[in-house]
Structure formats: C-alpha cells, structure tokens
Amino acid sequence: MNRMTIPFVARADYARSADWVAALQRSMPAQRIVAFDQLSQSEKQECTVAIVANPDPQDLASLPALRWVQSVWAGVERLVAQMGSTDISIVRLVDPQLAATMAEAVLAWTLFLHRDMHTYAAQQQQRQWRALDYVRPQQRRVGILGLGSLGEAAAARLVATGFHVSGWSRQRKQITDVACFAGAEQLDFMLAGTDILICLLPLTPHTEGLLDARRLALLPPDASVINFARGQIIDDGALRAALDTGALKHAVLDVFATEPLPPEQWQWQHARVTVLPHCTAPTDMGTASAIVAENIARFLTSGTVPKSIDIERGY
Numbered sequence: 001m002n003r004m005t006i007p008f009v010a011r012a013d014y015a016r017s018a019d020w021v022a023a024l025q026r027s028m029p030a031q032r033i034v035a036f037d038q039l040s041q042s043e044k045q046e047c048t049v050a051i052v053a054n055p056d057p058q059d060l061a062s063l064p065a066l067r068w069v070q071s072v073w074a075g076v077e078r079l080v081a082q083m084g085s086t087d088i089s090i091v092r093l094v095d096p097q098l099a100a101t102m103a104e105a106v107l108a109w110t111l112f113l114h115r116d117m118h119t120y121a122a123q124q125q126q127r128q129w130r131a132l133d134y135v136r137p138q139q140r141r142v143g144i145l146g147l148g149s150l151g152e153a154a155a156a157r158l159v160a161t162g163f164h165v166s167g168w169s170r171q172r173k174q175i176t177d178v179a180c181f182a183g184a185e186q187l188d189f190m191l192a193g194t195d196i197l198i199c200l201l202p203l204t205p206h207t208e209g210l211l212d213a214r215r216l217a218l219l220p221p222d223a224s225v226i227n228f229a230r231g232q233i234i235d236d237g238a239l240r241a242a243l244d245t246g247a248l249k250h251a252v253l254d255v256f257a258t259e260p261l262p263p264e265q266w267q268w269q270h271a272r273v274t275v276l277p278h279c280t281a282p283t284d285m286g287t288a289s290a291i292v293a294e295n296i297a298r299f300l301t302s303g304t305v306p307k308s309i310d311i312e313r314g315y
C-alpha cells in the first residue's frame with residue numbers, strides 16, 4: 001500500500017500541533033503525518049482523511065478529496081456548527097482513557113461539593129471554626145445530563161462511591177444502579193430530585209440554553225451545578241441570578257461561552273463559583289493517537305469510515 005499523506009489541521013495559534021504530529025507519526029509509522037501548513041498544493045488535492053483539533057473549516061475546504069475528518073477532541077460542536085451541511089464525515093474521539101479522566105474529575109468535584117469544601121474555604125477566610133453536618137453519599141442525589149461515553153463512565157464512578165445517581169439522555173438508557181430518564185418531562189422530574197447536577201451533554205440546537213431560569217428553579221434548595229460540557233448549555237443570566245439569590249449553592253464551571261474566560265466576566269469574582277480553565281478531561285495524546293491510528297488503518301484496508309456524528313442531530 002502506498003504511503004498516505006495525512007494532514008494534522010488545527011487553528012494557527014494551537015500550541016501543541018508539533019507534539020500531535022510527532023505522536024501521530026509514532027502511532028502510524030507507515031503513513032506520513034504532516035502539519036497542514038506544510039502540505040504542498042498537489043498533496044492537498046489527494047488527502048482523503050485529515051486529523052483535526054478544532055480546525056478552521058476553510059483549511060478543510062482546501063482539501064477537495066476529503067472524505068472524513070478524525071477529531072482528537074471528543075467535543076466537535078464548533079466544527080459541526082461551522083461546517084454546516086457537508087458530505088465530509090466528522091468522527092469524534094471516543095477514548096476509554098478520556099472517559100476515565102472525566103469520571104475522575106466528576107468524582108473529585110462532586111466530592112468537593114458533597115463535603116462542602118467551598119464552604120470551609122470561605123469559612124477559613126472569616127477565621128470561622130464551624131463543622132457542618134455530615135451527609136452520607138447515599139443521601140446525596142447526583143443527576144447527570146448526558147449518558148454518553150463520558151456520562152456513563154462518570155455515573156459508574158459515582159455509583160461505586162455510594163452516591164444516589166440518576167441520568168438523562170435522549171433515548172432512555174438502562175444502567176445498573178442508575179435511575180435513567182429521557183425526554184423533557186422526565187428532565188423536570190429528575191431536576192426536582194437532584195442535589196448536584198452535572199452537565200455532560202453535547203452542545204446542539206436542542207441543548208443550547210437548556211438549563212434556563214425555569215429549569216434551574218426546579219432544583220431543590222441548596223443544589224449545586226457542575227458544567228464540564230459546553231458553556232452555552234446553561235443560560236448565563238439565569239445561572240448568575242440563581243447564584244446571586246442563593247437559590248443555587250455553588251457552581252463548578254470548566255467551560256464558558258467564550259474561552260479563555262475574559263477577565264471582566266462575573267464568574268471570576270463570584271463567591272459561589274469555582275472557575276476551571278477547561279481542564280477536566282484533556283485528551284491523552286498516547287491513547288488518542290493509537291485510536292486514531294486504528295481508525296485510519298481500518299479505513300485504508302476496508303474503506304470503512306468510522307462511526308461519525310449525525311449532522312442533523314448535532315452530535
């Protein structure tokens with residue numbers, strides 16, 4: 001089989017391009033992996049597959065033979081939105097290591113809220129010596145929005161730690177020890193019984209602004225929110241209002257409508273907000289490169305494009 005040239009396409013300012021090209025090359029020694037800006041005009045005519053990290057769609061448009069792109073990120077919502085209707089298949093990263101990393105982060109920040117670490121940090125600022133009542137994990141109701149590759153792994157981790165776990169997806173799922181819900185009405189029901197709400201949904205036209213003022217108000221008093229998915233899924237004004245009044249106890253936010261979060265944004269200074277710099281589940285270059293290499297090898301031997309996202313559905 002001829003050596004194929006496969007471009008790695010990322011935004012011009014992406015700092016890790018060279019590292020990715022090296023890692024991907026190591027996992028696919030029989031192919032030639034090359035940064036997009038190193039491609040010659042004739043090579044551009046021939047590329048049928050590209051590996052991407054949040055690419056500029058115009059770069060992809062300059063590859064006329066392109067059949068599919070493999071993202072090294074799990075979330076491809078920006079690419080889907082920017083590509084619009086397209087014949088190019090978009091394959092996102094599905095990596096058990098990524099799911100394990102996310103599940104670890106979900107457990108860590110759920111415990112942060114469950115054991116009131118934010119309250120103790122605030123009390124320390126006031127030199128206040130006050131022990132809060134202990135709540136067993138079995139008494140804490142954790143609800144997960146999105147039971148895909150990340151949500152399901154997170155649910156398993158929370159169940160193993162003893163939490164009372166429920167989850168919501170588009171199609172109702174069956175997961176051992178997880179109360180599963182689907183559809184708009186069941187979402188309202190689930191929210192009313194959720195102390196810690198974790199968002200692991202993709203951003204789509206259906207999920208944008210999903211957690212609005214009405215739905216946030218369904219959460220019981222003292223509930224908290226964790227958003228590890230995409231900022232636009234929670235209505236920013238509604239979240240701020242619920243935190244201002246104390247209707248929501250705390251929010252752990254790893255994702256924002258604009259990233260990096262601009263210095264003037266309210267979340268930085270809000271006493272009830274923990275800001276994280278989109279760091280909860282970084283892609284592991286080693287495991288991801290191996291998965292990408294397998295997908296590309298299968299394509300080269302059988303012509304099979306891996307399962308791609310459904311453009312209509314948005315994820």
Ligand code: NDP
Nearest residue numbers: 074075146147148149150169170171202206228229280281
């Ligand atoms: P999946 O596609 O595997 O899972 C998505 C889940 O959301 C599925 O359970 C799906 O339901 C559900 N869902 C989608 N739309 C709706 C809807 N309208 N109503 C109800 N449920 C819905 O995605 P992943 O689990 O791999 O990733 C989820 C998101 O996590 C990514 O899109 C990305 O935004 C984010 N992410 C964040 C990272 C970080 O570091 N902060 C790292 C990686 C990803 P169904 O099962 O019925 O299809």
Ligand code: OXD
Nearest residue numbers: 073074075076281282
């Ligand atoms: C991803 C992310 O989608 O980091 O991989 O959000």
